Amino acid sequence: MHAPERHTGDVGTESLIPKDEIVSSGTSSPHRLRILQGWLTAVSFSLLLAGTNLTTPLLPVYRAEIGFTPFMMSMSFVAYVSVLVVVLLLFSNRGVVRFSPLLVCVALILAAGSDVVLGTATTAGVLVGRALAGVAGGIGTGAVAALVVASLGARGRSVSATGNLIGAVLGTSFAQLCVALLGARAMYWTFLVHAIVCVCLVVVLASVLTLRSEENRRILTNRDLPPSNADRSVRAFHVRPFLGGCIAWSTISCAIVFLPSFFQSLGAPLLRAIGVLVLLVFCALGQIFSPRLYRFVPQASGSAASWVGISLLLIGGIFDNNTLSLLGFGLLGIGIGIKYRIGLLVLTLGAAPAEQSSLSSVYAATTYCVAATTVLVAGSMGESFGLDRFVPCLFLVLGLITVAFSPWAPKLSDSVETESLSP
Template sequence: MPPDLPFARAARRPRLSRGISFWLLGAIQLLLLFAAGAPSPLYPLYQAEWGFGPTAVTLVFALYAFGLLAALLVVGSLSDHVGRRPVLIVSLLVEIAAMVVFIEAAGLGWLLVARGIQGLATGAAMGAIGAGLVDLQPLHKPRLGPLVGGTSILLGLALGGLGTGVLVRYAPAPTVLVYLLLIAAFAITLAGVVFMPETTEGRPGALGSLLPRAPLPRRLRPHVLVITPSLVALWAVGGFHLSLGPALTAAVLGERSTVIAGAVIAVLTGAGALGQLFLQRTTPLRILSYGSVALIAGMLITLIGVAATAPAAYLIGTALAGFGYGASFLGAMRSLAARAEPTERAAVFSVMFLISYLAFGLPAVVAGVSAAHLGLALTSSGYAVVVIALALLALVGLYVQRRRKAPRAAETARSQPAHQSA
């Protein structure tokens, strides 16, 4: 692929190398997810200062999720038309604006506005980043783009909650300091994006692409249908731990520290990152299968830990579920990256993230409301049963797809010698 395509030729300026640009995209995605997790440890401080309850916290989370989903539907495929760089520049500027609103927040309404803006910025950037990582990955390392994409998301979520929890415990003015640090980081990455090479020639239809839809190529729909249960299960696990995790940690470990709660989330996402590294050389469908098995085992052990108030079982189950979380996400990204054409990548990854964040956001909101009315134990048990059922459904779908592929592969292998001899 040429190093600088037509959208980048409007002005002659120095360009970052493709290698540096690749890692810059990974850093931006990590920062976006860090920022997404950063407000969670601050909610108790906001609640104490402004006097709102758990339902309002759920509403703040929901607004972020809905903003993100709206952006994925409207501008998710835009970078396939106008280029990756313009979409990323605008997204980072909007993200910085959200951080400013957080700093100036003087009540619940401000938090709602800030989270909504943040969701829009993150959703707009995700498709362009996922596509850009595949565009820029080294030709001799075709697995690296999805690997960095998945790992940066997991590490960002882990570091956001844990890092902000540490600031709440030990730093002055945490409700201002964390956002100032993020503004500085986003400003640095924004400067880098300005000097990135453009990686797609784009295509006509930019305005038409803004109509709310999920523009998935027809030939990919059967495969997306197969991996959807895996996507829903793995992101529902993330929503389970981010929505109910702090309360479950307090109940099982007897510790309400924001640092400890953040550390348990880090166990989940850190194990996910290790799962991605451990399985990176495995085929995507096998990765998805292994991930589904780990999700089932992890959720069962987590439930045992909660029911028996057994910290060891709770942490082991969390780590095992995290392994499945990361593995399943890597398998989904790898399988889609291998099937999408360069001018479809942003659209395809946007559909993937749309499914993912629906599964991440809606169950978490329902769980937050349910826990207030039905109790933590019943809610967590019901949630886990749904996740396990989805993971089992994913295993069935993956098995059927492998069975269908096996005869075709055998037929191809038999035909090759005849073709070569001819």
């Protein structure tokens, strides 16, 4: 039996798509082109985020080959996030949404340029390349959110959360494979391959966007939309979605930056190699299967899975139990995925494309800003106390914060995900 569906108030999205492009003409060429645009745009966002995660498995390599310290590992993250946050806020204005087709293409080109700089495998190159990746991600996030909602309607509403994690999984997996096969040479070849894929995709995407230029212009510049429920959602839930997203993204950011080197220092090569990958895979799975999870535990918020995962991860590290640590990585990933997606969906409840673009950018900017600050402070403290002693304390604190916030965390029942519960 299906749980009762909630009316999401999704106004101004499907109503702007011509009737001959909706279900009744599912086999028509305009309909297929609209769907193709939606999925190509979503793939573009995942590719952008894949590029920003290519450095994750390379951090231990950077530490060995070019002398990265814990503080420099933090700075490689902060160089990306600080620029990302500024650009996200600059492009969160609703008036920018009409340029979304152009901005997505520009973002892919900048991502390829970032790869070229990162491929120099120098300390300055890594920092500058990460900053360029921040520009690409900041330009692309809102533009992708608007285009996907304009193309796919309510189904595309969570692309900024799901595409983020899918990109992280793909980028981390590919980079880890390159490290395993190429060793130190992965610092060069990993980015070259990603740059080539970005260039190929932008050619295909630009062609589709050109064919749909008139339709996109009409949808993205429509000024006569009825008021949506997005502002009501923000007022009703206050800052809870932002707090949940900040806790989730700070935790996953600290895990990505510090845990590979931490487990390497403990002499646990398996956890160094695949621990973060397991975290990201289960984070994406937690997002993808959230609608099904709602049927059984509508009050789930991801908090319980997060703090249990942190506990198992730390216990496994202390007692040299890889199985327990990997289970902890998995549970932590599920909790983070659910929590981060719920926050975005609650904020964008009923939003039209322009609102989706603006709210997605603000949500990403807020969560990344807090995460960057957390990582920078943690890196500075890790420099003073050493990774072996500091990392367990860091994740113990993150676990306690998660437990303290859990009674106020937004639940699955609060989110727009319940609009699409069919398998």
